[in-house]
Amino acid sequence: MNWSVVTDNAGLLLEAFGTTLWVAGATIVLSVVLAFPLAVMRDGPIRSLRIVSAVFSWVMRATPALTLLFLTYFGLPQVGIYLAAVPAAIAGLTLSATGYNMEYIRAGLRAVPSTQYEAARALGMPFPMILRRVIVPQAIRTIMPPLTSNLTLVMKGSSLAGMVAVTELTGAGMALISRTYQPFEILIVIGLAYLMLNGVLIWLQHRVENWLSLPGQG
Amino acid sequence: MSATDGPLLEVAGLEKTLGAQHVLRGVDFAVNRGEVLAIIGASGSGKSTLLRCLNLLIRPDNGRILWQGREVGWVQNAGKRMPARERDLLGYRTQISMVFQSFNLFPHMTALQNVMEAPVMVMKRPRDEVRAEAEALLEKVRLSHRASAYPHQMSGGEQQRVAIARALAMRPEALLFDEVTSALDPELKGEVLSVMRDLASEGMTMVSVSHEMGFVRNVADRVVFMHKGRVCEAGDPKDVLANPSTPELQAFVRSVTD
Amino acid sequence: MDVLATQMPRFLQAIWLTIWLFALIATVSTLLGLSLALFVNGPRGRRALSVYTWIFRGLPELVVLLFCFLALPRIGIDLGAIGSAFLAFVLIGTAFHAEIFRAGLAAIDPRLIETSRSLGMGRMLMLRRVIIPQLARISVTPWATFLAGNVKMLSLASAVSVGEVMMVTRQSLAISNDPMTLILFAGAVYAAMASVVMVAELLLSGLMRRRYGPINGGMT
Numbered sequence: 015m016n017w018s019v020v021t022d023n024a025g026l027l028l029e030a031f032g033t034t035l036w037v038a039g040a041t042i043v044l045s046v047v048l049a050f051p052l053a054v055m056r057d058g059p060i061r062s063l064r065i066v067s068a069v070f071s072w073v074m075r076a077t078p079a080l081t082l083l084f085l086t087y088f089g090l091p092q093v094g095i096y097l098a099a100v101p102a103a104i105a106g107l108t109l110s111a112t113g114y115n116m117e118y119i120r121a122g123l124r125a126v127p128s129t130q131y132e133a134a135r136a137l138g139m140p141f142p143m144i145l146r147r148v149i150v151p152q153a154i155r156t157i158m159p160p161l162t163s164n165l166t167l168v169m170k171g172s173s174l175a176g177m178v179a180v181t182e183l184t185g186a187g188m189a190l191i192s193r194t195y196q197p198f199e200i201l202i203v204i205g206l207a208y209l210m211l212n213g214v215l216i217w218l219q220h221r222v223e224n225w226l227s228l229p230g231q232g
Numbered sequence: 233m234s235a236t237d238g239p240l241l242e243v244a245g246l247e248k249t250l251g252a253q254h255v256l257r258g259v260d261f262a263v264n265r266g267e268v269l270a271i272i273g274a275s276g277s278g279k280s281t282l283l284r285c286l287n288l289l290i291r292p293d294n295g296r297i298l299w300q301g302r303e304v305g306w307v308q309n310a311g312k313r314m315p316a317r318e319r320d321l322l323g324y325r326t327q328i329s330m331v332f333q334s335f336n337l338f339p340h341m342t343a344l345q346n347v348m349e350a351p352v353m354v355m356k357r358p359r360d361e362v363r364a365e366a367e368a369l370l371e372k373v374r375l376s377h378r379a380s381a382y383p384h385q386m387s388g389g390e391q392q393r394v395a396i397a398r399a400l401a402m403r404p405e406a407l408l409f410d411e412v413t414s415a416l417d418p419e420l421k422g423e424v425l426s427v428m429r430d431l432a433s434e435g436m437t438m439v440s441v442s443h444e445m446g447f448v449r450n451v452a453d454r455v456v457f458m459h460k461g462r463v464c465e466a467g468d469p470k471d472v473l474a475n476p477s478t479p480e481l482q483a484f485v486r487s488v489t490d
Numbered sequence: 491m492d493v494l495a496t497q498m499p500r501f502l503q504a505i506w507l508t509i510w511l512f513a514l515i516a517t518v519s520t521l522l523g524l525s526l527a528l529f530v531n532g533p534r535g536r537r538a539l540s541v542y543t544w545i546f547r548g549l550p551e552l553v554v555l556l557f558c559f560l561a562l563p564r565i566g567i568d569l570g571a572i573g574s575a576f577l578a579f580v581l582i583g584t585a586f587h588a589e590i591f592r593a594g595l596a597a598i599d600p601r602l603i604e605t606s607r608s609l610g611m612g613r614m615l616m617l618r619r620v621i622i623p624q625l626a627r628i629s630v631t632p633w634a635t636f637l638a639g640n641v642k643m644l645s646l647a648s649a650v651s652v653g654e655v656m657m658v659t660r661q662s663l664a665i666s667n668d669p670m671t672l673i674l675f676a677g678a679v680y681a682a683m684a685s686v687v688m689v690a691e692l693l694l695s696g697l698m699r700r701r702y703g704p705i706n707g708g709m710t
């Protein structure tokens with residue numbers, strides 16, 4: 015083994031690590047923000063919105079993330095939308111993650127007994143307020159565990175961005191391998207970086223679960 | 233395996249600690265062939281633990297279990313007393329069969345398949361012969377019409393009667409019952425108890441943990457009252473329950489009669 | 491559209507390759523994962539297993555794939571594109587399946603085990619007649635969910651030039667001025683395959699529920 019390939023390119027790899035964090039972080043935030051209204055629509059009172067969100071969820075979960083990524087990177091320019099590699103990757107990965115997140119959120123919302131909606135309506139609360147004050151505080155307990163465990167999947171998924179010319183960890187690694195031809199050292203370092211991130215996310219997940227199991231929380 | 237003159241099953245000085253709790257603290261009693269022994273006692277007094285030890289589902293820490301005069305659960309190996317291997321206990325378990333409070337039928341098998349399972353798979357008896365016998369057993373517990381039903385399609389009373397038929401299908405020498413009616417609604421208890429009464433009158437040896445005082449009084453030949461992991465009082469149920477001599481049993485009798 | 495038409499024979503070949511590669515990977519990794527969950531016992535074995543599952547569930551699939559395809563040949567293990575993809579996905583799938591079945595085993599009602607022992611069943615007999623059937627009921631949904639994701643994951647094999655659907659799509663992109671159609675077509679192919687797995691699971695678990703009642707049914 016010759017680790018100089020890693021030390022010589024430490025700057026490049028660190029930068030790529032930063033890109034991975036950025037792509038994964040943006041995907042996580044955007045996908046949760048998008049998934050919430052979609053999950054509400056999915057069981058909401060308007061039929062057409064219910065159908066649209068159901069189809070969206072199914073398509074996003076049934077299609078490979080890589081295909082969605084290709085769609086936003088190679089496909090969108092065809093309809094006049096030009097995105098740089100990083101935003102295109104974030105858009106594609108977000109589409110994929112949103113499909114899953116909305117199912118978790120929906121399951122949590124449904125786990126709140128319907129009598130709670132009725133009771134809140136009887137108090138004259140408007141729908142957004144019912145959601146905010148009554149339903150979400152109760153649903154969060156069910157929503158958070160699968161949502162946080164999904165974070166590790168999103169983090170792993172960010173590696174796909176490397177296939178559409180984003181120099182995140184995997185992409186940078188592939189470029190470096192084809193230049194130096196030292197796959198062992200490079201892939202081991204990259205693998206360790208991902209496992210470290212994974213460890214952080216699992217730790218976060220435990221923290222969330224502990225926090226939720228505290229009495230009076232969530 | 234010849235019948236000996238002594239009791240069919242005898243336990244002496246049985247002790248068991250579970251977790252931090254000394255659950256059995258030296259239990260002694262004997263059951264004769266054809267006898268119905270009822271075990272009563274407050275919750276937590278160790279009745280279930282005792283039955284599990286009798287079947288060697290759990291291994292007692294101390295004491296002896298004699299089955300037809302021979303010790304079970306231990307083997308002499310080069311002069312040393314060693315615990316028997318699980319594999320060597322299987323034969324014993326088919327002779328002393330257990331019925332549980334929560335029925336525990338196999339959910340993926342029909343009533344008939346549940347009854348046939350052990351004779352065919354464990355005892356390797358021919359399937360056709362076992363099927364005829366299993367059908368007869370279901371008839372005996374008055375469930376011929378439910379033979380092809382799955383457990384989730386049956387009432388609790390029906391499930392428990394299938395469980396009894398399943399235990400009988402191994403042609404055991406003795407049956408252990410652990411509160412087999414206490415998970416059942418009152419109207420379903422009767423059908424299970426009447427099956428047990430039939431078995432008693434046919435001379436089946438039974439050890440039954442029960443809170444059904446009617447059953448204890450009228451069906452059992454002898455009753456054992458457990459308290460804090462020991463046999464506190466024993467004897468003819470009518471005598472013992474009518475004139476309890478220890479304050480513990482007096483308190484227990486009072487608690488179950490009102 | 492023209493490119494899609496001219497490339498259709500290659501696409502059909504690729505679909506066929508994807509299907510059999512998936513079937514092979516699914517079978518092997520299920521069997522391996524099940525064996526690990528059932529037969530790895532003792533604290534040291536358990537710890538080794540959990541390290542293995544942690545690594546292969548934590549690494550991006552692409553990294554494992556690149557490792558098998560690029561790094562292994564350096565130490566003399568050259569499996570070729572398809573062989574590397576097979577090894578990578580079996581390593582990953584086995585880790586997930588071991589976890590799925592371990593959780594399933596833990597969810598089996600312990601009273602059923604005790605009952606089986608009281609009927610004189612030995613370990614192997616109990617495994618065959620009680621534990622595996624119960625496990626099939628409990629684990630079928632997470633198992634199928636993973637496999638549906640696994641179908642889509644095969645698209646990554648295009649990164650190591652396995653000629654599956656995504657690979658043909660990428661090559662066709664280079665000669666097409668209508669990338670959208672090609673990508674949508676590829677998406678539809680994967681969606682169809684993943685949906686077959688999901689629908690099969692729905693039918694199967696519905697059938698079992700109707701027949702055997704709820705999971706751990708008949709118990710109180």
Ligand SMILES: Nc1ncnc2c1ncn2[C@@H]1O[C@H](COP(=O)(O)OP(=O)(O)OP(=O)(O)O)[C@@H](O)[C@H]1O
Binds near residue numbers: 251252255273276277
């Ligand atoms: N696996 C175990 N680990 C630790 N303690 C146990 C275990 N099983 C039972 N115990 C304890 O042993 C005591 C006796 O339990 P057992 O189930 O034998 O009582 P029981 O007489 O059958 O009571 P019940 O009438 O409620 O069924 C109880 O206090 C129980 O908490």
Ligand SMILES: [Mg+2]
Binds near residue numbers: 280410
């Ligand atoms: Mg008990």
